[in-house]
Amino acid sequence: MKEIKTILNKSINISKDVEISVQNILVLLLVLVFATVFLRLLRRLISRKLPSDDKLKFRAVFSYATWFSYVIIVLITLHTVGVNVTGIFAASAALLIGIGLALQTLFQDIISGVFILIDQSVHVGDIIELDGKVGRVEEIKLRTTRAVTIDNKVLVIPNHLYLTNSLYNWTQNGTTTRESVEVGVAYGSDVQLVKKILLQAANDNKSVLKFPAPTVLFTNFGDSSLDFKLVFTLNDSFQASIPKSEIRFEIDKLFRENNISIPFPQRDIHIIQK
Numbered sequence: 124m125k126e127i128k129t130i131l132n133k134s135i136n137i138s139k140d141v142e143i144s145v146q147n148i149l150v151l152l153l154v155l156v157f158a159t160v161f162l163r164l165l166r167r168l169i170s171r172k173l174p175s176d177d178k179l180k181f182r183a184v185f186s187y188a189t190w191f192s193y194v195i196i197v198l199i200t201l202h203t204v205g206v207n208v209t210g211i212f213a214a215s216a217a218l219l220i221g222i223g224l225a226l227q228t229l230f231q232d233i234i235s236g237v238f239i240l241i242d243q244s245v246h247v248g249d250i251i252e253l254d255g256k257v258g259r260v261e262e263i264k265l266r267t268t269r270a271v272t273i274d275n276k277v278l279v280i281p282n283h284l285y286l287t288n289s290l291y292n293w294t295q296n297g298t299t300t301r302e303s304v305e306v307g308v309a310y311g312s313d314v315q316l317v318k319k320i321l322l323q324a325a326n327d328n329k330s331v332l333k334f335p336a337p338t339v340l341f342t343n344f345g346d347s348s349l350d351f352k353l354v355f356t357l358n359d360s361f362q363a364s365i366p367k368s369e370i371r372f373e374i375d376k377l378f379r380e381n382n383i384s385i386p387f388p389q390r391d392i393h394i395i396q397k
Contacts, residue, residue: 154200162189228283235282236265250361252291253284259361273361293360300360304370307348309386316381321353324373330366332356347388
């Protein structure tokens with residue numbers, strides 16, 4: 124018994140002002156075990172009635188709150204058993220400053236991830252555009268968001284970019300989006316026939332929704348052409364480039380059949396001789 128007490132009272136000098144005994148370490152480990160059990164029970168108690176999606180978000184946020192709780196528990200326990208906590212901070216001040224600077228971006232990502240999970244500005248399955256890159260969201264974590272581009276490449280987005288860049292959520296208002304194809308025809312073309320052909324090209328495409336119906340806008344009298352915009356609705360904007368390409372092929376085919384030409388840019392050059 125005396126030997127056990129001697130071992131428990133054996134001290135370890137961490138620094139000149141910080142000394143911790145084996146007994147203190149065992150007490151700390153015991154407190155951490157009880158804290159782990161308590162936090163797990165608390166998490167289950169709070170999240171048991173949440174929907175499955177909200178439950179996953181709550182667990183992600185709670186995991187980081189748990190680590191913060193561990194830090195507080197360790198400091199309080201060490202102070203209670205008589206360890207000089209101030210000495211620990213003084214001994215590791217330079218190290219903590221260096222770690223803080225190195226982890227600055229990491230903390231920005233985590234804070235941004237918490238905001239995303241709480242305000243639900245982005246959901247799994249949403250199509251987003253950020254910094255010119257477009258992808259379908261597959262997974263949202265506290266530090267990063269994982270998305271897949273249209274060419275099946277994985278796009279890993281640090282969450283702090285949501286705070287520093289403009290985010291376009293293509294599907295927040297629903298999965299349907301309005302798309303368009305622009306085309307110019309030669310001056311002198313029958314504009315009513317052009318309108319009819321453009322509507323036919325859209326209506327014949329199986330990806331274009333019948334409601335709201337496609338429409339044609341006469342946008343401008345251009346320098347070399349009469350400019351039109353064909354506007355239509357798709358149910359999957361992530362694959363919009365495919366039906367838009369099909370519609371352009373169909374427009375070119377119908378223009379050729381009806382002798383409607385798409386002009387080249389033209390410039391008149393006047394040479395003045397003196």
